[in-house]
Amino acid sequence: MKVEVAVVGAGPSGLSCAAALVRLGRKVAVLEAAEATGGTLRAAPGYLAPAAEGRTRLQTLQAAAGPAALLTGHPAGSLSGGPGAFRLEAGNRRLTAGAVVLASGVRRRLSPADHGLEPAYNLLGLSDMARLLADPQASLGRLRGRRVAFFLDVSAPDSLRQQAAAMHLGIAVRRQLAAEVLWFGRDLKVAGDGLEARYREARDLGVTFFRDAGRPPMLTATAGGYRVWAWPEEGGEPVEVAIDLAVLDEREEPCLPQWDLGPRRENSRLGHRSPRPGIFVTGSLRADLDLEGCLVDGVAAAAVADAFLRGLDGLVRAEVDAPRCARCLTCVRLCPHRAMAIAWYREADRAAAKVDKAACRGCGVCVAACPALAITLTTCPDEDIYRQLESGGRTT
Amino acid sequence: MKLLAFVCERSALRAAREARELGAWPEELELVAVPCSGRIDVLHITGALTRGYAGVLVVGCHEEACEFVQGNLVARRRVEYLRRLLEQAGVDPGRVRMELASPAGAPRLARAARELVAEISCRTGGKGEEA
Numbered sequence: 001m002k003v004e005v006a007v008v009g010a011g012p013s014g015l016s017c018a019a020a021l022v023r024l025g026r027k028v029a030v031l032e033a034a035e036a037t038g039g040t041l042r043a044a045p046g047y048l049a050p051a052a053e054g055r056t057r058l059q060t061l062q063a064a065a066g067p068a069a070l071l072t073g074h075p076a077g078s079l080s081g082g083p084g085a086f087r088l089e090a091g092n093r094r095l096t097a098g099a100v101v102l103a104s105g106v107r108r109r110l111s112p113a114d115h116g117l118e119p120a121y122n123l124l125g126l127s128d129m130a131r132l133l134a135d136p137q138a139s140l141g142r143l144r145g146r147r148v149a150f151f152l153d154v155s156a157p158d159s160l161r162q163q164a165a166a167m168h169l170g171i172a173v174r175r176q177l178a179a180e181v182l183w184f185g186r187d188l189k190v191a192g193d194g195l196e197a198r199y200r201e202a203r204d205l206g207v208t209f210f211r212d213a214g215r216p217p218m219l220t221a222t223a224g225g226y227r228v229w230a231w232p233e234e235g236g237e238p239v240e241v242a243i244d245l246a247v248l249d250e251r252e253e254p255c256l257p258q259w260d261l262g263p264r265r266e267n268s269r270l271g272h273r274s275p276r277p278g279i280f281v282t283g284s285l286r287a288d289l290d291l292e293g294c295l296v297d298g299v300a301a302a303a304v305a306d307a308f309l310r311g312l313d314g315l316v317r318a319e320v321d322a323p324r325c326a327r328c329l330t331c332v333r334l335c336p337h338r339a340m341a342i343a344w345y346r347e348a349d350r351a352a353a354k355v356d357k358a359a360c361r362g363c364g365v366c367v368a369a370c371p372a373l374a375i376t377l378t379t380c381p382d383e384d385i386y387r388q389l390e391s392g393g394r395t396t
Numbered sequence: 397m398k399l400l401a402f403v404c405e406r407s408a409l410r411a412a413r414e415a416r417e418l419g420a421w422p423e424e425l426e427l428v429a430v431p432c433s434g435r436i437d438v439l440h441i442t443g444a445l446t447r448g449y450a451g452v453l454v455v456g457c458h459e460e461a462c463e464f465v466q467g468n469l470v471a472r473r474r475v476e477y478l479r480r481l482l483e484q485a486g487v488d489p490g491r492v493r494m495e496l497a498s499p500a501g502a503p504r505l506a507r508a509a510r511e512l513v514a515e516i517s518c519r520t521g522g523k524g525e526e527a
Contacts, residue, residue: 357463
């Protein structure tokens with residue numbers, strides 16, 4: 001099978017990347033190791049978004065990525081070749097792809113040792129909790145009226161994704177099981193999509209939030225539960241609570257195929273380019289992103305991969321179509337390289353966003369986020385230059 | 397005889413257009429616009445030479461004016477490298493030249509262009525040369 005882009009992983013970022021590539025007119029194949037698409041959205045509904053919302057999101061994504069070849073049950077195997085002609089083995093299929101986008105996400109692993117605890121039946125990871133809540137077979141009924149506590153920022157400090165997950169799950173536990181929910185964390189981020197509203201909802205439902213002032217909460221196992229000491233005020237007296245179930249944050253390990261991706265670069269969290277040309281990285285594999293972040297990131301990776309295929313050259317920069325720009329400042333706020341500013345365009349006779357080409361790294365974040373669709377990644381492919389050469393140069 | 401100029405869209409293209417409007421641009425010199433002179437590599441220039449162009453002029457921005465930071469310097473290094481190669485291969489290195497220009501530098505660029513055309517036509521006897 002010959003495609004222009006092979007996307008590895010059919011989670012939210014992989015599907016959104018595939019859908020964006022399809023929109024750009026590329027021939028795409030999506031490889032997924034599991035038997036169905038959706039990644040975390042399917043395996044642990046309620047983790048990235050409230051369960052019902054997650055299901056609708058997944059349906060929309062699947063519909064948008066429909067024209068791409070979805071190869072489920074095909075884990076990515078060996079990779080050979082180079083940019084323009086990667087040869088990929090996936091299960092019993094062989095693929096030739098011009099570029100590869102890695103959207104394989106992270107593997108979540110509960111590590112009670114981080115909390116100074118032994119593994120136990122009443123210790124769960126966040127994704128386990130999400131899985132159990134969605135499983136009608138799981139008998140969570142005995143948690144009714146008990147006390148469930150979420151502990152964050154221990155295994156994975158400051159993870160926006162995990163904080164959002166704990167928020168969605170806390171609300172679900174409170175609603176479905178009528179259990180008392182406690183929330184322990186270093187700091188609460190409500191920067192993610194819709195999290196502010198979710199936080200208010202949780203407060204209204206009676207979820208108790210503990211923010212530790214420099215000292216993490218201490219847990220001790222008791223018969224049938226745990227005893228928690230938390231220090232909500234600096235130098236103050238500890239608060240002591242008995243809980244029945246502890247839900248802990250998990251360690252996240254990149255879920256990478258066994259490929260040689262070259263030496264890791266220092267700020268690999270920013271760009272979509274892996275050290276190996278022609279291979280791009282997106283989604284939770286690349287950075288700590290919530291669902292909305294993953295969807296946008298997939299589109300950005302698609303723009304970068306598309307620009308790469310058009311040019312096979314490093315001179316990829318964002319360009320603004322000045323008359324179309326809505327001057328909403330989205331790109332100015334989002335650009336991780338501070339390459340965007342509002343400037344006057346003499347030709348268009350109006351102000352619009354302008355790219356500082358020296359600062360732009362062609363990451364495509366602005367392309368994905370622009371609500372007016374005014375930004376594209378440009379490059380100047382060899383064919384363009386030779387076409388001009390052969391047609392006797394430009395006449396303008 | 398025809399010659400070719402690879403011009404950078406940011407500066408040289410504007411200067412060349414202006415020179416053409418002023419009538420100072422030599423007729424023989426055709427333009428190929430690229431986003432940055434750093435985009436031009438050795439193969440593009442040799443490609444032009446093998447397509448029958450008698451000479452190639454690469455025009456970039458002035459130093460420190462390149463929007464892509466050092467595209468012009470990269471281009472200059474490439475042109476120098478190619479000139480050495482051409483010399484070793486027994487081709488006149490004078491057929492390839494690099495110029496720096498500013499968007500307002502139409503007269504200067506036009507003069508450099510006319511010089512190149514005159515020099516090459518002088519060397520080839522006005523007939524051009526197949527590489």
